[in-house]
Amino acid sequence: MCLSLRDKSLFRQQAFIGGNWVDADSGRHVPVYNPATNDVLGQMPWMGAAETRRAIECAEQALVGWKKIIAKDRATILRRWCNLILEHKEDLAQIMTAEQGKPLSESRGEITSSAGYIEWFAEEAKRTYGETIPAANKDQQLLTIRQPIGVVAAITPWNFPAQMIARKCSPALAAGCTVVIKPAPQTPYSALALAALAQEAGIPDGVLNIVTGKAGEIGDEMTANPAVRKLSFTGSTVVGKVLMEKCALTVKQVSMELGGNAPFIVFDDANLDLAVRHVMASKFRNSGQTCVCANRIMVQKGVYDEFASKLAVAVNKIQVGPGNEADVTLGPLIDDRAIDKVDGLVKDALDKGAKALVGGAPLDIGELFYKPTVLTGVTQNMQVFHKEIFGPVAPLYCFEDEDEAIALANSTRYGLAAYFFSRDVGRVWRVSEALEYGMVGANSGTLSSEATPFGGIKESGIGREGGKYGIQEFLEIKYINMGLEE
Numbered sequence: 001m002c003l004s005l006r007d008k009s010l011f012r013q014q015a016f017i018g019g020n021w022v023d024a025d026s027g028r029h030v031p032v033y034n035p036a037t038n039d040v041l042g043q044m045p046w047m048g049a050a051e052t053r054r055a056i057e058c059a060e061q062a063l064v065g066w067k068k069i070i071a072k073d074r075a076t077i078l079r080r081w082c083n084l085i086l087e088h089k090e091d092l093a094q095i096m097t098a099e100q101g102k103p104l105s106e107s108r109g110e111i112t113s114s115a116g117y118i119e120w121f122a123e124e125a126k127r128t129y130g131e132t133i134p135a136a137n138k139d140q141q142l143l144t145i146r147q148p149i150g151v152v153a154a155i156t157p158w159n160f161p162a163q164m165i166a167r168k169c170s171p172a173l174a175a176g177c178t179v180v181i182k183p184a185p186q187t188p189y190s191a192l193a194l195a196a197l198a199q200e201a202g203i204p205d206g207v208l209n210i211v212t213g214k215a216g217e218i219g220d221e222m223t224a225n226p227a228v229r230k231l232s233f234t235g236s237t238v239v240g241k242v243l244m245e246k247c248a249l250t251v252k253q254v255s256m257e258l259g260g261n262a263p264f265i266v267f268d269d270a271n272l273d274l275a276v277r278h279v280m281a282s283k284f285r286n287s288g289q290t291c292v293c294a295n296r297i298m299v300q301k302g303v304y305d306e307f308a309s310k311l312a313v314a315v316n317k318i319q320v321g322p323g324n325e326a327d328v329t330l331g332p333l334i335d336d337r338a339i340d341k342v343d344g345l346v347k348d349a350l351d352k353g354a355k356a357l358v359g360g361a362p363l364d365i366g367e368l369f370y371k372p373t374v375l376t377g378v379t380q381n382m383q384v385f386h387k388e389i390f391g392p393v394a395p396l397y398c399f400e401d402e403d404e405a406i407a408l409a410n411s412t413r414y415g416l417a418a419y420f421f422s423r424d425v426g427r428v429w430r431v432s433e434a435l436e437y438g439m440v441g442a443n444s445g446t447l448s449s450e451a452t453p454f455g456g457i458k459e460s461g462i463g464r465e466g467g468k469y470g471i472q473e474f475l476e477i478k479y480i481n482m483g484l485e486e
């Protein structure tokens with residue numbers, strides 16, 4: 001292990017099933033790499049269907065006791081988990097940067113926000129209210145209660161290795177569900193470190209399980225096993241659709257956080273400095289590898305050139321390098337598939353007449369680094385306008401008027417996040433309403449927080465994480481009609 005952690009027990013290379021740290025039945029491991037250096041960080045058990053089935057059985061057994069614990073006590077345990085995560089923030093950030101590549105400051109921010117989700121849902125555990133319904137007859141009392149769905153399977157991506165787990169697990173656990181998690185193969189160690197702290201916090205054995213290994217086999221077991229009543233997935237739309245189809249066979253509930261193609265619209269009347277500041281945060285955070293990253297930057301004709309120059313100045317200040325080095329603000333991409341995709345999109349745009357105002361090619365300081373890039377003269381026939389870029393590339397498209405901007409913004413199968421900048425109060429409301437997206441930033445380039453509902457419409461997903469809505473995804477409504485004696 002090439003990490004210097006204060007608490008070395010947080011770096012786990014075994015999966016976590018039924019409260020035990022375990023290897024694959026076959027004994028097989030696969031390596032996990034540091035994307036900044038290509039060094040092997042450690043090994044990960046290569047598990048499949050049998051281990052997943054066992055984890056689901058453990059979760060099923062643990063459900064019996066966990067759902068009976070009163071909400072206030074479940075909240076106390078979750079709160080302990082949150083506190084431990086904050087106490088170990090530095091180690092958790094080091095692990096995340098090593099396996100994921102993002103700058104340490106971003107990793108620290110993600111750990112804080114992960115703890116924030118757990119704190120929020122610890123509190124929400126106590127507010128899973130039912131209701132009484134006025135009855136039409138005197139001899140009836142009508143009411144609803146909310147009960148945990150049951151065993152939850154969670155499949156998470158590599159771009160937010162801790163927050164995605166916190167967002168899914170803490171509402172599930174708060175609701176009284178138990179979970180089996182499959183983290184992304186690129187970033188298992190953040191998940192396993194969180195599990196170690198969950199165990200220390202007193203989350204009972206079997207309530208939270210982590211299985212690592214063969215995505216297809218693990219996913220097949222999770223979706224086919226009738227004991228799993230809910231699948232919560234964050235990842236690509238392609239995989240999300242496959243999983244939904246598989247869940248149909250046992251009529252599981254699903255929450256899906258899928259891909260995006262976020263428009264970022266800058267109107268003539270915008271505060272350009274503010275828009276530049278926010279597009280920097282929205283576009284270049286996590287090297288552009290988030291589903292809510294500004295993907296299509298549309299700038300109105302009257303301010304196009306000025307906006308492009310201001311953006312170029314800001315982008316030129318980005319410090320690219322390994323995420324654990326001081327002052328670095330942009331790390332590597334996750335793997336060579338990501339580099340190839342981003343470079344392919346840029347080459348296609350340049351071939352079709354776009355200009356690279358900044359960057360436009362890989363950066364020669366390692367295999368997975370890409371120059372922060374600003375493309376001007378982007379048109380609709382370029383792939384970069386339609387595909388989710390997932391890289392540090394800002395394509396600038398020029399538009400004439402509001403109607404065109406809205407029509408273009410909505411002309412996609414995705415509907416996750418959209419942003420726009422304008423100082424006209426009428427337009428702010430009009431455009432907010434017209435954008436067909438689950439989340440809109442009006443003069444804001446950031447959206448995610450534990451207090452608000454995160455999620456998309458159209459092919460960007462189903463369901464919401466965060467806010468008062470997040471816990472409802474893990475609760476069933478039961479209607480009770482109580483007949484009363486005369």
Ligand code: ADP
Nearest residue numbers: 155156157183184185215216219234235236239
């Ligand atoms: P990306 O291409 O960004 O890695 P994916 O949708 O492929 O996005 O991955 C998101 C998560 O889904 C990861 O944990 C990955 O291992 C998992 N995954 C990929 N394919 C499958 C599958 N067929 N069944 C279950 N999980 C899968």
